[in-house]
Amino acid sequence: MGATPGLPADVEGGQGWVIDGSTLRPRITDLRAFREGMADDPLEEAVEALWSGDPATARGLLLQVEPTVRVRALLADCARDAGAVDDALEQYAELLAECIGTPLEPVLRQHYGKTLLAAGRVEEALAEFETAHAMRIQAGAAADLVASSAQARDRARQLLSARHQPPGPSPR
Numbered sequence: 001m002g003a004t005p006g007l008p009a010d011v012e013g014g015q016g017w018v019i020d021g022s023t024l025r026p027r028i029t030d031l032r033a034f035r036e037g038m039a040d041d042p043l044e045e046a047v048e049a050l051w052s053g054d055p056a057t058a059r060g061l062l063l064q065v066e067p068t069v070r071v072r073a074l075l076a077d078c079a080r081d082a083g084a085v086d087d088a089l090e091q092y093a094e095l096l097a098e099c100i101g102t103p104l105e106p107v108l109r110q111h112y113g114k115t116l117l118a119a120g121r122v123e124e125a126l127a128e129f130e131t132a133h134a135m136r137i138q139a140g141a142a143a144d145l146v147a148s149s150a151q152a153r154d155r156a157r158q159l160l161s162a163r164h165q166p167p168g169p170s171p172r
Helices: 031-037 044-051 055-062 069-081 085-099 105-118 122-139 143-163
Strands: 011-014 017-019 026-028
Touching (some): 026 044, 031 044, 044 055, 044 069, 055 069, 069 085, 069 105, 105 122
Antiparallel strands (some): 011 017
């Protein structure tokens, strides 16, 4: 896992991909390994397009399949990554409301938090990340899921701290 000084470390997300410590977004690091790891996933092509920076192609592929919670969450990510952050926030709010009290709640809280972060609403994002982290710990979630929630929480805290730092000395 690579890390830039001062930023949370990247978190291994799966075969051939990480969650970036700066953006909190998935990043494919080894396309061949990613494709191998996703070979049995019917959404592999859409996920690859989204995580490779092509939300329009991903959206087109996702609109062709049954709108499960996962598909709808990926569509919200497409909206966010295409700059339609308000639409993405609405979509995640709807999904979260439908999934309160289910095993999907911490996942959706975390993704909603990432969208809040994209909207510049860092305090609200932090609250979602802290809730997702606590829920995952309480549920005994896999270590990589707990780590990704801790990473998101730490990044939001870092962004808040940077906002509250006094300005540096003026250039002379």
